[in-house]
Each structure stands twice: as C-alpha cells, then as structure tokens.
Amino acid sequence: MIVDKLQAVQARIVAACATAGRDPADVRLLAVSKTFGLDAVLAAMSGGQRAFGENYIQEGVEKILALREQLAAPSPLSDSSHAGTAEWHCIGPIQSNKTRLVAEHFDWVQSVDRLKIAQRLSEQRPAHLPPLQLCLQVNIDGGVTKAGVPPQELQALAVAVARLPRLRLRGLMSIPEPAPDFVAACAVHQRTRDLFDQINQAGVLPQAMDTLSMGMTADLEAAIHAGSTMVRVGTAIFGGR
Ligand SMILES: *Cc1c(COP(=O)(O)O)cnc(C)c1O
Numbered sequence: 001m002i003v004d005k006l007q008a009v010q011a012r013i014v015a016a017c018a019t020a021g022r023d024p025a026d027v028r029l030l031a032v033s034k035t036f037g038l039d040a041v042l043a044a045m046s047g048g049q050r051a052f053g054e055n056y057i058q059e060g061v062e063k064i065l066a067l068r069e070q071l072a073a074p075s076p077l078s079d080s081s082h083a084g085t086a087e088w089h090c091i092g093p094i095q096s097n098k099t100r101l102v103a104e105h106f107d108w109v110q111s112v113d114r115l116k117i118a119q120r121l122s123e124q125r126p127a128h129l130p131p132l133q134l135c136l137q138v139n140i141d142g143g144v145t146k147a148g149v150p151p152q153e154l155q156a157l158a159v160a161v162a163r164l165p166r167l168r169l170r171g172l173m174s175i176p177e178p179a180p181d182f183v184a185a186c187a188v189h190q191r192t193r194d195l196f197d198q199i200n201q202a203g204v205l206p207q208a209m210d211t212l213s214m215g216m217t218a219d220l221e222a223a224i225h226a227g228s229t230m231v232r233v234g235t236a237i238f239g240g241r
Pocket of ligand 1 (some may be wrong): 034232
C-alpha cells in the first residue's frame with residue numbers, strides 16, 4: 001500500500017519534470033512521516049525511500065531511535081529490503097529548548113528562521129557527527145503569524161548562518177498558503193526561487209546553496225515547475241492525518 005503510493009508519487013515527480021524539461025534526478029523526495037509510526041517508515045524504506053521528514057521533534061527523535069534499534073536487532077523485520085539507514089529532516093517549528101535534540105539526532109533541519117536557533121544548533125552539534133545540513137525557512141507569502149524569515153531579512157541571515165562552524169547552509173524551504181490554481185502556485189514558488197537565485201548570485205556565501213525545498217502533496221508539480229529540488233510529501237504517501 002505505502003509502496004504503491006510511494007511509486008505513484010515518484011511517477012508524479014517524473015511527469016512534472018518531463019513537463020518542466022527537468023531531470024528527475026535533480027528532485028529529491030522527502031517522505032513526511034509525521035504522526036505515522038515506525039511501521040510506516042519501514043514500509044516506505046522497503047520501497048527504496050531513505051529521506052524522512054518530521055515536524056514534531058520529540059516524536060521524530062523517538063522514531064529515529066526506534067529505527068536504529070530495529071535495524072541493529074537481528075529480527076525477521078530487519079531484512080535486507082530496508083538495509084542501510086534513513087536520513088532524517090526536521091521540518092517543524094523549533095523552540096530554543098529543543099535545539100539540542102535536533103542537533104544530536106537529525107541529519108537535516110529545514111525550519112530555521114532565527115540566528116539564535118542556528119547558533120544553538122551549531123554549538124550543540126556533536127563533534128562526531130557530520131555538520132547539520134540546514135535550510136532557512138522563508139515566509140514567502142507574508143502571513144504575520146507564520147514561521148519563516150521575511151524575504152527582506154533573508155540574505156543577512158543566510159550570511160550569518162553560513163559562518164557557523166557545525167552547520168552547512170544548503171538552501172531554502174517554504175510553506176506557502178494553498179493556492180487556488182496551478183498558475184498561482186507556480187507564481188508563489190517562483191518568488192522563493194528568485195530569492196534563492198539572487199542570494200546565490202550576490203556572491204555573499206562561501207558556498208552556493210543547492211537545495212530549494214518546496215512543494216507538498218497538493219502542489220508538487222507547481223513547485224517542480226518553479227525549480228524545487230526537494231518536495232516534501234506526506235499525505236500522498238502515508239494517507240490522511
Ligand atoms: C506536513 C508537512 C508536509 C507534508 O504535507 P502533505 O500535504 O501531507 O504532503 C510538508 N512540509 C511540511 C513543513 C509539513 O509540515
């Protein structure tokens with residue numbers, strides 16, 4: 001079931017890339033497993049999925065630890081169909097008192113919108129782990145109560161975050177409000193794409209950003225059209241929440 005839905009999403013990505021004249025190898029699929037259990041993660045892994053997104057930090061850490069235990073234990077469940085490890089992305093709001101959990105357990109964090117949070121993640125990233133891969137969340141459609149850095153403050157934050165030692169700035173993430181149609185969805189994603197290009201072209205970062213995380217179940221085609229390199233899909237793989 002999950003494997004079939006995963007394949008259907010992969011087919012959507014391939015079709016969207018064909019329409020947009022892009023190489024499907026340039027668009028990664030992040031399976032958003034929030035609210036679903038380890039069994040759902042294992043099912044997706046048996047279909048070849050490796051990257052998983054979690055919104056709720058405590059829930060995510062529990063799943064990360066449970067998976068590690070599962071894969072370490074010689075049981076009928078830990079067969080070669082999901083050999084290897086998963087890559088975990090934190091995509092939900094991060095309070096200061098949760099940064100240590102993120103720094104110690106996740107591979108990526110995509111929901112950073114303040115320097116203070118990035119500084120704590122850098123300080124708390126354990127020395128034996130590779131740098132934490134990071135995307136800045138942009139509030140692209142300007143909702144006042146929304147998470148995300150305002151577009152006009154983005155470049156300064158990117159420059160500051162790129163200087164922190166235990167992090168690697170990879171790109172931008174956005175969660176726009178649902179758009180009424182394809183054209184409107186493309187237009188809002190294009191604004192994030194334009195910011196991404198502007199900052200890269202300004203030459204202010206030590207390394208260019210390579211990740212544009214945008215598009216979910218409802219709008220992944222529009223996001224790919226606008227240049228997304230990572231779509232974050234929950235519902236279409238795991239079902240409704
Ligand atoms: C839940 C969530 C998703 C997945 O949304 P679906 O509509 O279920 O595909 C993607 N990104 C973020 C940040 C989310 O919170």
